[in-house]
Amino acid sequence: MRSRSTLPCCITLLAFALPAQVINKPAQPNKFLEAVGRRAALLGREDGNFEAWVYPIKILRDFQLSVYIDNALEPTPLSGLAETVEVRPGHVTITHVTAAFTVRQTWVASLDKPAVEVLLDIDTSKPLKFRVSFIPEMKPMWPASFGGQSTGWNQKDGVLTFTEGMGRFRPVLGSPRFTRISEQIGHQLPDRTVMIEFEIDRSGRVPIVIAGSRSTYNEIIQDPDALVPAADTFYREFLNRTTSVQAAGLNPSYDWAKIAIEKGWACNDGVGCGLVAGWAPSGLSERPGFGWYFGGDTMMSAWAMQDYGDFAGARAALEFLLDRQRADGKVMHEWTQSSALLDWPKYPYGYYHADTTPLFLFTAARYVRQSGDRDFLQKHWAKLEQAYRFCLTMLDDDGLLSNQKGGAAAVETGALSGKVARDIYLQGVWLGGLAGFADLAGWRGNASLQSEAESRLARAREAIKPWFIQDKGIFAFAQLKDGSRYEANSGWQGFLIANGGIDRALAEKAAASLALPTLATPWGTRMFATDSPFYDPVGYNDGSVWPFVTAQTTLALFRHGQAAAGYRYIYGMAQATGLSGAGFISEYFSGDRFAEGPRAVPHQLFSSVALVHPLISGMLGLDGDAMAGRLTIHPQIPCSLGPVRFERYRVGDAWVSGAIRPAKPTSTVDIEVQGPTLKVVKQPAPCIDLQEVKPLTPGQRGQ
Known part of the structure; x- marks a missing residue:
């Protein structure tokens, strides 16, 4: 598969690269944010709070990171310190800022394994103590249900295991840096917020992994930095193999x-x-x-x-x-998604x-x-x-x-x-x-x-x-x-x-x-x-x-x-x-x-x-x-839009690229086909006279 088309000699088009899909914005606590894979997901908000799923089970909700500042008796939630969000197709990063330290938490999901990860990049000039808090759920999607949910804590490895009465599912949450957990009840699920603490002496990275099994956790934690480039590569290749469109304001x-x-x-x-x-x-x-x-x-x-x-x-x-x-x-x-359970x-x-x-x-x-x-x-x-x-x-x-x-x-x-x-x-x-x-x-x-x-x-x-x-x-x-x-x-x-x-x-x-x-x-x-x-x-x-x-x-x-x-x-x-x-x-x-x-x-x-x-x-x-x-191509393009280009449109095994130039009395269409021969039927129309389309403002009244 080619990465870009070569158009006939009579058409002059600049080669265009797929736009870098990065959204940088101020953090808005009420806005949705996610890291979704094919078998697990973090679903939350731009302040850093989330719930975690390993399909079809909700493992936990109300996950929150907090930090003890200046020997405080109670930690400060990082959610209130969220400044910016960077969103890429494969991962998202929330930056939390204070005068003394910066924490960048990145959410990423494995593409094909039942695992999600929170990577903490911590930049600090002094030691810090953190608290992870969440409400354990261990519930399958409605209308299925479990009985006998419980958790077990492995102090040596810093891993919390969730399970249900029949032992069919045993997802885990853990980090090599976890050191101390709030009270656990070995035969039932805690009925209150669970807290886990860890400390760092200096700047560095802390991985937190939620996985469908201990074996998957072990695999991910061996190379916690691998998920981000894998996800980024997947979506880059996805964009490169699917139809691209270059049109002002729409790309x-x-x-x-x-x-x-x-x-x-x-x-x-x-x-x-x-x-x-x-x-x-x-x-x-x-x-x-x-x-x-x-x-x-x-x-x-x-x-x-x-x-x-x-x-x-x-x-x-x-x-x-x-x-x-x-x-x-x-x-x-x-x-x-829980249909196999009922x-x-x-x-x-x-x-x-x-x-x-x-x-x-x-x-x-x-x-x-x-x-x-x-x-x-x-x-x-x-x-x-x-x-x-x-x-x-x-x-x-x-x-x-x-x-x-x-x-x-x-x-x-x-x-x-x-x-x-x-x-x-x-x-x-x-x-x-x-x-x-x-x-x-x-x-x-x-x-x-x-x-x-x-x-x-x-x-x-x-x-x-x-x-x-x-x-x-x-x-x-x-x-x-x-x-x-x-x-x-x-x-x-x-x-x-x-x-x-x-x-x-x-x-x-x-x-x-x-x-x-x-x-x-x-x-x-x-x-x-x-x-x-x-x-x-x-x-x-x-x-x-x-x-x-x-x-x-x-x-x-x-x-x-x-x-x-x-x-x-x-x-x-x-x-x-x-x-x-x-x-x-x-x-x-x-x-x-x-x-x-x-x-x-x-x-x-x-x-x-x-x-x-x-x-x-x-x-x-x-x-x-x-x-x-x-x-058949019958474009109807506004006169004010300017040239529109597309690449990698598929018809069977053929790949089609082209350029449309809106004009009156007739727009022009140039097409190149790579692969099996196609009969191309062009039905160009005059460009569309269009009054200016003004940007919408959230809350704007309709007509």
């Missing part, structure tokens, strides 16, 4: 979005490896944000992975879902969504189309057909899907909870899924199934037309159980408009409604417009701004004549990066002002997807079809 946020998605992998021996939905400290609960495996979230992440060329990751993510497909063909909605399918949550199964058909077809992975199609054809057959059991007489037969889709909570018979989002993913399955059947050579799916698709497209409200120019959100319609303008139309292949005139009218100020904010689209009956700007399902809904509306805007509004959403997502925590985009925002929603998860994968997917597939207009050996 760093785009790269951090890719990193945020890559940090979603979670593995444990009982479940395997899959993508979780997001990370956040669990506090007093037993789930770290959305640190479970979610079907819909995984598929959205797979769209972005395809966009930036991680075909292996996209396939692994989809196969994780197929491995948990129900016997009748339904695709999972959510799966706890009979998870007996709980009601695993398959209660109707949209995941048709969405899987759409996503699988998109994956096969761009990657050209016929092996995936051949290997999983039976399960793909089974998913299609299950969708047919959810049909109403008009060929559209029923929430009552299949489960929830757009609405889980809020004013419409329990009232929806059929919603527009479910119909959108059904049309997209039908089109996808028709393609899959065609590629497999099953003409009869392809014809059947195409016939159902044509019927469904006709059946959705009466949902369009001519005088409002929108598709109704839902048909309710009482026979009425909920006719509010909503961002939930976005998937149907972008991917449903519906009548173009209706799609263009509905896309225009997505740009109305009652629905649009500078940071994304509201779920429901401000003039809808139950609008609530902080209501979880009643008017807040969700990036994943914004992603769908953004594609609809680019594909149906509203490119200026689409670009504003991309820019809004870029500016939202870091509002919740350095490098991340929050789960959802207020519909009224630029602020996170109540209890929003700060690192949500589908929120980062909302920057990657519309940027690559919408604004740049890159559409790879390896099954046909074709690349």
Whole structure:
């Protein structure tokens, strides 16, 4: 794989290096900070407090470092001395400063081992005494549970071992510098804060390791400095092998979005490896944000992975879902990381969504189309057909899907909870899924199934037309159980408009409604417009701004004549990066002002997807079809943005690089393909006249 493209002689471009992904900022105690690996994580805040997980177990919470200053009887928490934070993809460092000493604590997670580490770089002119304090938990993710938790202290090695009644899990916390621990009770877990102390005579480094076993601890502590360069190298190589984009004001946020998605992998021996939905400290609960495996979230992440060329990751993510497909063909909605410790399918949550199964058909077809992975199609054809057959059991007489037969889709909570018979989002993913399955059947050579799916698709497209409200120019959100319609303008139309292949005139009218100020904010689209009956700007399902809904509306805007509004959403997502925590985009925002929603998860994968997917597939207009050996590019770039460059976009085994120069009457597009020959179809458009997009201010009111 090459590190950069060589463009034809007639194009002059400066070689550009990937930006150094380093965020330096003042420490903000309320902001999220993490070190996440595939098997363990530290989830905390920029003041240095955290909780530690070795999947699927929360080992401890409220971890805090303190230091005794000038022979004080009580130590001073370092959290109050946090000055700055440096965030890199592979590790984070908090700097604590006093007049007498400086402590830099670095958090890093092993990439593939169940271990995390806190490295303390201490610069002092005199001896210091430190205290580590935390509350022991030793609890698996909800809803599993343990009995008989206890701890044991090894004074010689400075290692504290946690265990549960059956002895299956024995994680440890330790450091060679630990010398003294508060009272321990050998047969049960301490019911109070545990304190461990250590002293240093001079400046130096102190490693603290939390690991899934003593053997892993021993391995890490032998070379405690190795984790940081290993993590840094991994993310540098990740950025170098995935699609890069150089566009003014978007580069760093785009790269951090890719990193945020890559940090979603979670593995444990009982479940395997899959993508979780997001990370956040669990506090007093037993789930770290959305640190479970979610079907819909995984598929959205797979769209972005395809966009930036991680075909292996996209396939692994989809196969994780197929491995948990129900016997009748339904695709999972959510799966706890502790499922090996209980009979998870007996709980009601695993398959209660109707949209995941048709969405899987759409996503699988998109994956096969761009990657050209016929092996995936051949290997999983039976399960793909089974998913299609299950969708047919959810049909109403008009060929559209029923929430009552299949489960929830757009609405889980809020004013419409329990009232929806059929919603527009479910119909959108059904049309997209039908089109996808028709393609899959065609590629497999099953003409009869392809014809059947195409016939159902044509019927469904006709059946959705009466949902369009001519005088409002929108598709109704839902048909309710009482026979009425909920006719509010909503961002939930976005998937149907972008991917449903519906009548173009209706799609263009509905896309225009997505740009109305009652629905649009500078940071994304509201779920429901401000003039809808139950609008609530902080209501979880009643008017807040969700990036994943914004992603769908953004594609609809680019594909149906509203490119200026689409670009504003991309820019809004870029500016939202870091509002919740350095490098991340929050789960959802207020519909009224630029602020996170109540209890929003700060690192949500589908929120980062909302920057990657519309940027690559919408604004740049890159559409790879390896099954046909074709690349279509239809860029829609603001005139004021200047040249946009991209490298390493993948279509099957081909790698594509190019430059787009926005101009009127027509933008110019230069493309170079390395690898198998592609038919390149260029559809350049005039650049977009765009009023200045002003920087957002946290707390800014929406329109």
